Amino acid sequence: MNWIYIAVMAAATYVVRVLPMTLIKKPIRNRFIRSFLYYVPYITLSIMTFPAIVEATQYPVAGALALAIGIVVAWFGADLFKVAVSCCGTVLIAEWVITLLK
């Protein structure tokens, strides 16, 4: 039975991802929809980033610092890998300092 559950979950997940990808074959002409779809990635990723980043760490301060450092580093043109590593490093150091101060 568990394998059936997994198969159903996998099928339902794939349907959601593949339908628009295969149904929308041409560039959309409508200006509103084009603009809407242009903004979707930035808006949805922004929504997922905050406040989640602050809740992902053991101490909210560490997550908040990672957010600030990540924004600064990305603003000055660091690539994806460097931004991710900066955020991880910030949390490691911040939480280490916090445990020392406790």
Place this chain on the structure above:
Amino acid sequence: MKNNKYSYKAPPNKTAFQAGLRNGIPIGFGYFAVAFSLGVAVRDAGLSWFQGLIASWLCTTSTGEYAVFSLIAAGTTVLEIALVTLIINARYLLMSCAATQRLDPEMPFWHRYLLAFHLTDELFGIAIARHGTLNPYFSYGAFTVAVPGWAVGTALGTVVGSILPPSLTSALSVALYGMFLAVIVPPARQNKVVAGLIVLCFAASYASANLPLVRELSDGMRIILLTVVLSSAAALLFPRKDEEEATTP
């Protein structure tokens, strides 16, 4: 047909694949750390590590999988699993729609079936962050390193539980948000509308997580509602000109 540097037919696809491998590494580490806790849910649901591995490889969606494993643990039906998966993962409908507008119409169609397979928040994000049309080989490179991190992390989590020290899990899980920042911040530098929207989104997301009634909704529902409302408002107030879309990411 302008032949942009990252078009699918631009040689060398190998370069795009290698760029994908490199960009997939932090995702792989982040996934690995997050998947450990998912493995614990797999164990609670009474599934084997192998079932966890296959489920994670096929689905690559933390919230969707987590919800389904909880359902299985509590006792469930096939219909319930299908419905919950569809609802929780509905945001991928929007991402998939957005991704189509960045595909080269001349790209062989079968690439779309493969690209859709691992359209996760992170892997979608790094593909969108590239300039011009998407080269599928970039995404395949990223899948190659990121998806095993997710699947193996789930399997290991199932077997051993949370063995990673909390400080390491904490640091690694932030990698995923760091990648989101790397996607959303650079365009904000060139485009004041995007910059303003990001700030607005942070505020709206924080508010919706705390407001009565709205906070009762699942994370997935809140993300979809906010995305639709804010993207519609942005599209109405700041419609894009055609030539802008060709040049800005």
